[in-house]
Amino acid sequence: MAQNKRLFAWFAAPPLPLTPSPTRDEGESEPPAIPAPFPPLWGKGLGIEGQKQKDRQPLGRIDGATKLVGVIGWPVAHSLSPVMHNAAFDALGLNWRYVAMPVRTEDVGAALRGLRALGFQGVNVTVPHKQRVVPHLAGISPEARTLGAVNTLSAGPDGWHGDNTDARGFIRDLIAHGVDVKGKMCLVLGAGGAARAVVYALTAAGGRVAVFNRTHTRALDLVSDLTGLFPGGVLTAHAMAQLGDFVRDGERAPGLIVNTTSVGMWPDAGTSPWPDGLKIPPETVVYDLVYKPLRTRFLEQAESCGARTIDGIGMLVHQGAEALQLWTGQEAPIDVMTGAAREAAASMTESEAANGEKEHQHL
Numbered sequence: 222m223a224q225n226k227r228l229f230a231w232f233a234a235p236p237l238p239l240t241p242s243p244t245r246d247e248g249e250s251e252p253p254a255i256p257a258p259f260p261p262l263w264g265k266g267l268g269i270e271g272q273k274q275k276d277r278q279p280l281g282r283i284d285g286a287t288k289l290v291g292v293i294g295w296p297v298a299h300s301l302s303p304v305m306h307n308a309a310f311d312a313l314g315l316n317w318r319y320v321a322m323p324v325r326t327e328d329v330g331a332a333l334r335g336l337r338a339l340g341f342q343g344v345n346v347t348v349p350h351k352q353r354v355v356p357h358l359a360g361i362s363p364e365a366r367t368l369g370a371v372n373t374l375s376a377g378p379d380g381w382h383g384d385n386t387d388a389r390g391f392i393r394d395l396i397a398h399g400v401d402v403k404g405k406m407c408l409v410l411g412a413g414g415a416a417r418a419v420v421y422a423l424t425a426a427g428g429r430v431a432v433f434n435r436t437h438t439r440a441l442d443l444v445s446d447l448t449g450l451f452p453g454g455v456l457t458a459h460a461m462a463q464l465g466d467f468v469r470d471g472e473r474a475p476g477l478i479v480n481t482t483s484v485g486m487w488p489d490a491g492t493s494p495w496p497d498g499l500k501i502p503p504e505t506v507v508y509d510l511v512y513k514p515l516r517t518r519f520l521e522q523a524e525s526c527g528a529r530t531i532d533g534i535g536m537l538v539h540q541g542a543e544a545l546q547l548w549t550g551q552e553a554p555i556d557v558m559t560g561a562a563r564e565a566a567a568s569m570t571e572s573e574a575a576n577g578e579k580e581h582q583h584l
């Protein structure tokens with residue numbers, strides 16, 4: 222019950238206020254111009270050109286008082302979180318820095334002990350460690366326990382405290398887009414970790430949720446785990462093959478369709494979880510958690526049916542904003558984080574396309 226009350230408190234809270242982008246101080250000079258691009262010297266995408274581009278990012282000062290946070294995962298080299306959080310710290314005038322730290326599965330415990338010993342204030346956790354960190358925690362929030370996954374750690378006097386900001390991030394982004402799911406039929410494609418957060422959030426917000434997954438048993442497990450959390454909640458599990466019949470049944474017209482599968486994600490950007498030829502009612506809102514590429518084939522299919530579309534950057538930003546607020550106690554500058562993440566996502570996809578790299582999307 223306390224858990225429900227806390228969740229509803231998120232929804233009742235107004236969307237975070239927008240903060241203006243930082244402006245350059247008078248007299249502050251432009252970063253030095255970068256000479257004509259050099260060809261890559263080593264490795265895929267690690268050429269000197271990319272390095273010089275990175276050097277152009279305005280960096281906040283790092284000194285003896287700088288507070289550190291970061292993300293652990295494997296891989297994390299292409300995480301958008303450092304760009305997004307460091308832009309926020311600069312905008313807030315905070316002497317904090319955020320770094321990406323590749324950690325192998327067998328090293329998770331040692332890494333968390335080490336980060337604590339080094340005085341890190343907080344850590345984001347991404348694939349594949351979201352469950353693996355749990356035994357190393359001093360405490361875990363009810364949401365994270367219910368979802369069975371942790372994506373944010375905060376340093377406490379007794380050790381790391383785990384939370385999951387994905388559900389809050391998703392619902393905050395829906396609110397920011399003016400989408401109210403109360404009483405609406407919401408179709409969720411996928412039954413993995415992200416689906417759990419989305420289904421939790423939608424059910425808590427009063428949506429009627431139908432989960433479709435390639436592996437039917439996984440959808441059944443998700444529904445069985447989350448049913449009963451919210452009295453009056455309507456939650457059903459289906460095989461992905463049943464999607465067409467479900468959508469064509471006019472009695473159950475969806476108000477919202479959310480893709481939580483990884484289908485359509487770079488490098489398989491030409492794929493979609495939505496069957497070709499299956500019409501999406503034009504009054505439906507279609508949300509894709511995938512943000513690499515920003516414009517997925519699923520969103521293109523939805524647009525061609527006249528539906529309104531929302532990409533995955535907003536959820537990424539809002540879950541990050543929730544983490545930043547947990548760590549610093551300050552309101553996150555949503556517009557600054559959005560701009561930084563969107564720009565980095567677009568340029569990253571372009572550079573990967575140019576390099577023909579196979580990369581995985583992650584926080």
Ligand SMILES: NC(=O)c1ccc[n+]([C@@H]2O[C@H](COP(=O)([O-])OP(=O)(O)OC[C@H]3O[C@@H](n4cnc5c(N)ncnc54)[C@H](OP(=O)(O)O)[C@@H]3O)[C@@H](O)[C@H]2O)c1
Nearest residue numbers: 411412413414415435436439481482483510533536537582
């Ligand atoms: N925007 C954000 O802030 C945000 C946050 C979290 C996650 N995400 C994105 O959400 C996606 C899923 O993440 P996750 O952590 O939930 O991953 P996950 O736990 O590995 O789940 C993957 C899901 O995709 C389905 N799937 C994978 N390949 C498929 C295929 N070829 N055909 C049909 N279904 C397929 C899986 O179905 P089976 O069960 O049948 O394998 C499962 O439902 C990723 O793209 C991730 O980057 C975005």
